[in-house]
Amino acid sequence: MTEESTRTQSGQAPANPAAGEGGQAFTREQVEALFINAAREGDADLLARFLEAGMDPNLRMEKGYTPLILAAYNGHGDAVRVLLDRGADPNLKDEKGSTALSGVAFKGDVALVNMLLAAGAEVDAANAVGRTPLMFAVMFGRDDVARVLLGARANVLLRDGEGLNALDLAQRQGNGALLQDLKKAVGVSA
Incomplete structure (x- = not known):
């Protein structure tokens, strides 16, 4: 089946089961932002799912922050444990060297x-x-x-x-x- 033949009457491709709201797939940047937010908010279960799906525990975002730096700074022990258990490097530094x-x-x-x-x-x-x-x-x-x-x-x-x-x-x-x-x-x- 070609991509053209899989389009719906509205001209849109069918919804991807792994897609976000409205059937739109998340961009890599959106997925990374969700992962970093899970670390910042201390959502250990969501972090574990992201890591199991292949996210890098040492991902660097704005200002050089890593998930571990954010989880630790915000006092989320369970999230810190999940990240450390899955390979987060405790010695990575942010842009200011912290x-x-x-x-x-x-x-x-x-x-x-x-x-x-x-x-x-x-x-x-x-x-x-x-x-x-x-x-x-x-x-x-x-x-x-x-x-x-x-x-x-x-x-x-x-x-x-x-x-x-x-x-x-x-x-x-x-x-x-x-x-x-x-x-x-x-x-x-x-």
């Missing part, structure tokens, strides 16, 4: 920090201005996250683009308790 671990350290989600570290996330991955996940945790008062990162051997003495390290940042924040923990980690006496 990894999923950096975003989670900023947000303060200890469970996701542990999940990403267990999946091989680089504890000292610095962004484009030299800030590490530990620095983000210190800057934003995420003491529990900072302590988990210290336990994972985060380097307290790395310096960012301004020449500051985690000790400097804790002192600047007036966070005496965390400053003491950071000093202990590098063997500096109080």
Whole structure:
């Protein structure tokens, strides 16, 4: 049967069973947008279906965001687990050089920090201005996250683009308790 003979009386091809609304097939860009949105919204079941259908768990979208970066930043543990279990790379960076671990350290989600570290996330991955996940945790008062990162051997003495390290940042924040923990980690006496 030719394509011409399969057209309906209206001149349209019959609806594709895998098509979107109105019988129109989704474009690749639309499918990718739906996949990324499922990550952003934390729809683990939909993510799993996309991945089973062959979507790349390391797809990069606008600003270099990956599904893992978006799911982690938005605190969706089930979605993060699905992505990691299906090959998402925890060390991919967005356009600003931030990894999923950096975003989670900023947000303060200890469970996701542990999940990403267990999946091989680089504890000292610095962004484009030299800030590490530990620095983000210190800057934003995420003491529990900072302590988990210290336990994972985060380097307290790395310096960012301004020449500051985690000790400097804790002192600047007036966070005496965390400053003491950071000093202990590098063997500096109080």
